Amino acid sequence: xxxxxxxxxxxxxxxxxxxxxxxxxxxxxxxxxxxxxxxxxxxxxxxxxxxxxxxxxxxxxxxxxxxxxxxxxxxxxxxxxxxxxxxxxxxxxxxxxxxxxxxxxxxxxxxxxxxxxxxxxxxxxxxxxxxxxxxxxxxxxxxxxxxxxxx
Amino acid sequence: xxxxxxxxxxxxxxxxxxxxxxxxxxxxxxxxxxxxxxxxxxxxxxxxxxxxxxxxxxxxxxxxxxxxxxxxxxxxxxxxxxxxxxxxxxxxxxxxxxxxxxxxxxxxxxxxxxxxxxxxxxxxxxxxxxxxxxxxxxxxxxxxxxxxxxxxxxxxxxxxxxxxxxxxxxxxxxxxxxxxxxxxxxxxxxxxxxxxxxxxxxxxxxxxxxxxxxxxxxxxxxxxxx
Numbered sequence: 001x002x003x004x005x006x007x008x009x010x011x012x013x014x015x016x017x018x019x020x021x022x023x024x025x026x027x028x029x030x031x032x033x034x035x036x037x038x039x040x041x042x043x044x045x046x047x048x049x050x051x052x053x054x055x056x057x058x059x060x061x062x063x064x065x066x067x068x069x070x071x072x073x074x075x076x077x078x079x080x081x082x083x084x085x086x087x088x089x090x091x092x093x094x095x096x097x098x099x100x101x102x103x104x105x106x107x108x109x110x111x112x113x114x115x116x117x118x119x120x121x122x123x124x125x126x127x128x129x130x131x132x133x134x135x136x137x138x139x140x141x142x143x144x145x146x147x148x149x150x151x
Numbered sequence: 152x153x154x155x156x157x158x159x160x161x162x163x164x165x166x167x168x169x170x171x172x173x174x175x176x177x178x179x180x181x182x183x184x185x186x187x188x189x190x191x192x193x194x195x196x197x198x199x200x201x202x203x204x205x206x207x208x209x210x211x212x213x214x215x216x217x218x219x220x221x222x223x224x225x226x227x228x229x230x231x232x233x234x235x236x237x238x239x240x241x242x243x244x245x246x247x248x249x250x251x252x253x254x255x256x257x258x259x260x261x262x263x264x265x266x267x268x269x270x271x272x273x274x275x276x277x278x279x280x281x282x283x284x285x286x287x288x289x290x291x292x293x294x295x296x297x298x299x300x301x302x303x304x305x306x307x308x309x310x311x312x313x314x315x316x317x318x319x320x321x322x323x324x325x326x327x328x329x330x331x332x333x334x335x336x337x338x339x340x341x342x343x344x345x346x347x348x349x350x351x352x353x354x355x356x357x358x359x360x361x362x363x364x365x366x367x368x369x370x371x372x373x374x375x376x377x
Contacts, residue, residue: 087376097220099268115376121269 003125003144010137014040014128017141018047020151021124025051027074027102030120032110035128040139041108044128045078048106052076061108065093068103075103082108087115122146152209155194155233156347159186159226160218160246161265161312161336166193167343168201172351174344175201186225194229208239210363212350215243216371217265217273217288223370231365240363242350245371247286250311251277252349253341259306259332262298263341264291264313270322272313273373276301288375291319295326310334310341 008014021031025048033041046058052072061067061080069076077098084090090113098105099120110116117123124145131138145151154169164186167177178197180189198205213230216223227243234241250263254277261277267288274294275286283301287294291313298307307327313319314336323331354363361367 088374091220091372091374094220096268100219119269119376 003142005140005142007131008139008141009135011040011043014043014139014141015047015050018044018049019051020047021126021143022048022051022104024149024151025074025104025124026122027104028099029104029122029124030099030116031104031106031124031126032117032120033106033108033126033128034111035126036130039128039130041128044126044141045076045106045108048104049076052104066098075101077101077103077105078108079105080108081110081112084113087113087119090116124149152351153203153207154210154212154347154351155197155208156212156343156350157190157194157226157230158214158246158249158341158343158346159190159222159229160214160216161222161340162219163312163336163340164190164193164222164226165340165343166190166197167347168197168203169344169347172344172348174342174347175203177343183219183222186222190225190229194233205233205237208233208237210240210242210351210354211237212242212244212347213368214246214249214346215368216246217267217373218246220372223372227368227370231368234365240354240360241365241368242354242363243368243371244346244350244353245286247273247275247311248282249346249349250341251275251282252280252345253339254308254310254334255280255345257308259308260298260302261308261310262294263311264294264309264319265311266313266316266319270316270318272319274311274313286373288373291322292326295322299326305330307331308334310336310339312336312340 042060054069054072067078127142129140162183164180168175178193247263254261264272264274273288276283
């Protein structure tokens, strides 16, 4: 997996990057979304949703753990696993059934459960870091695409 | 003996009633997303069509894994609740054993395979009614290699919903060629009558019947992590 880095200067730019990614995502793909607290993982996901023509407002799944959006071209399943302790707990909310559903799974804080990467299929990795030394709105976004993909 | 059997482990859900070892009726629910809605009405219809009241049932059998996370829960919870209300024994049957039971009369080594994503599958080897070795979940290529090394000169009969996955079928055909007979799960998903008879024989042969208390059943996902 080749990685490259992009800098965004506004929330809207972060969302647009999400939209560019959303345009190339296919059924069954998994996006591992990592980064600082408040870095914009949910905004980025909102950008993906736009590409999928989902009209709903994307909200943080911090408390729900998973939100499902069925109104777009492909179902979007948005996870925040910050509150889960193990792959077992993730399994017990039906994660493997979600993977089989044919939607796109976007998982915030994916780095907390390493088994996800081994068990998912085609993986895209997005890491969003704050750049507070530059400005509160700057973000450094590192993207890893699977073999053969380009943004 | 009147036995109700429930199988919701894979995409095709089925319920059936047998009486003294013979199938009376079977109903299938093929829309996986509607299993939770359609299972109980299917059971109601099944009993009504057979002219049997639920309280006449003697035993309930259910596939308890491996299989779909949600699917298994729907079947097991339904079976457990009915067994609790009716105060009758509940026999959980491993899904792989249930599939193999329908093919126990063949000469080949029976290999039921249940898709576990990413070209992995749950499976086991059986000769007739006996399982050979432990049940496993692993890449299909590993299962192929194991078969090649353990069963020289023998033929495999592959069954179960793994046969609906073209990648799995290709791996088996490339590795075994004419030594593999694929029984497409769409044509032969396994017979509910065999599941019922297997459930009954498990019950009959157990020295301690308390293991069939409805609270004793556990779903066996055959988890392969942690």
